[in-house]
Amino acid sequence: MSDVAGYARDFQRASLSVGFATEIDDEQFAAWSRLLKQKAGLFIAPERRSFLLSGLRARMRATNCQDVREYYERLIHGAQDTEWLLLIDRLTVHETCFFRHESSMRFVGSCLLPDVLERGDELTVWSVGCATGEEAYSLAMLIDDSIDGSPVPVSWRVVGTDISQPAVQSACTGRYLRRRLRDIPVAFQYRYCKKVSDTHFQVAEGIRERVSFSSRSLSDQVAQEQQSVDLIYCQNLLIYYDRQTRLEMADSLAENLRPGGVMILGPGELLDWPNSNMEKVRYPDSLVYRRTN
Ligand SMILES: C[S@@+](CC[C@H](N)C(=O)[O-])C[C@H]1O[C@@H](n2cnc3c(N)ncnc32)[C@H](O)[C@@H]1O
Known part of the structure; x- marks a missing residue:
């Protein structure tokens, strides 16, 4: 049947x-x-x-x-x-905002990006469950700011995926209500946000062209980026699932990381993860795992 x-x-x-x-x-x-x-x-x-x-x-x-x-x-x-x-x-909750979890963003800016700059490599970042795109654009602003003026060339991109097609359509526009500006550091507001009407601003073109979005369920995207992703940023998605499903989702996401790549979850989302390829990275008020091989 x-x-x-x-x-x-x-x-x-x-x-x-x-x-x-x-x-x-x-x-x-x-x-x-x-x-x-x-x-x-x-x-x-x-x-x-x-x-x-x-x-x-x-x-x-x-x-x-x-x-x-x-x-x-x-x-x-x-x-x-x-x-x-x-x-x-x-049936999905799309609540989000720019620079939502401060310490995770701080980890990206002060630990992960300096490493990448030292290597002068390519950088692929994946915002999983990106909702309306604020998280993906925040990461892109951080990266752009960090590599600005770097002596070594870094080619980078951010990919955002979400099961909700309307949320992804909205993310692609890069347009947001002006009151959302308050979540963005002031220097970044000037640099990366452009007023487009009395009520809305848009993320600058230079950032938008580095960020792509697609509507996919986590279950469709398993291992599509086989071992090529440097950072998987997945926050406030696993909390809606039971422990067994969280483990399955996290295991298949980890398959996409290159060795040494990092996965950042929301604090408390998967405190105990029995995956022998992933080790916890200690960083205050954050939940960070690194792929060991
Ligand atoms: C609460 S939002 C979190 C947005 C952003 N990551 C943040 O932390 O601000 C959760 C997002 O995960 C998406 N989502 C939930 N289950 C999913 C799944 N199985 N595959 C892909 N996206 C999923 C929802 O559509 C929603 O947009």
């Missing part, structure tokens, strides 16, 4: 037990979880059932669909790619 037919069968069986479905029971929750995990690599923990339900309700309202079972079937049977993307967007 195909996956889709399998989901339909699971869900139908689950739905029958409630008759109509404005709420979801355990079986329905399990059917949605399976669908989201297999189709998008998205894991919804059981304690987030009400979050799933409010996302489903919002999309059902938007598509004028009264019944959660009907919505489920539309998603799996119809040519509903756009609706699928909108649901995924609704």
Whole structure:
């Protein structure tokens, strides 16, 4: 039986037990979880059932669909790619800001970049779960500032990826509300931000052309950049997953690092990581791992 037919069968069986479905029971929750995990690599923990339900309700309202079972079937049977993307967007949290975690950014500026400059090498940085792009642009500003005037040439790029297509579309524009400027160091505001209207600014072209974005789930991007990435910056994404999924995600992300490459997570996101290729780097108020081979 195909996956889709399998989901339909699971869900139908689950739905029958409630008759109509404005709420979801355990079986329905399990059917949605399976669908989201297999189709998008998205894991919804059981304690987030009400979050799933409010996302489903919002999309059902938007598509004028009264019944959660009907919505489920539309998603799996119809040519509903756009609706699928909108649901995924609704089920992910995109909260972010420029220079969000100060000590991690400090680690990049004061430990990682001086090393790269000494080597005079290429530098590839990957912002995983980049949301609307602030993190990727912050890293790009830091890098540009550090290598400015460096005697050794460094060719660098920042890649941002996120499961949410609307978030990635917004990231590509590099346009933000002016009140977001307050998160950017003043010197960088002058240098890298251009007022484009009374309400918005845009990240400078010289930075935007170094940063590319694509909409991908973490489960699609495993080992796509095989051992070529110097820095993986992945914050406030793993917190939405259970420990087993975090470990699987972190292990497959690590495959993309070159030996010596570094992964920066949010503090507390994976304190104990039994991966023999990764060692913890001590740095205050940060969670940094380095690939050893
Ligand atoms: C709370 S935001 C964090 C943004 C940024 N990293 C920061 O720390 O400010 C989490 C982002 O991770 C994305 N995300 C969650 N699960 C994902 C997955 N499996 N694959 C790719 N992106 C994912 C969400 O769409 C969301 O934009």
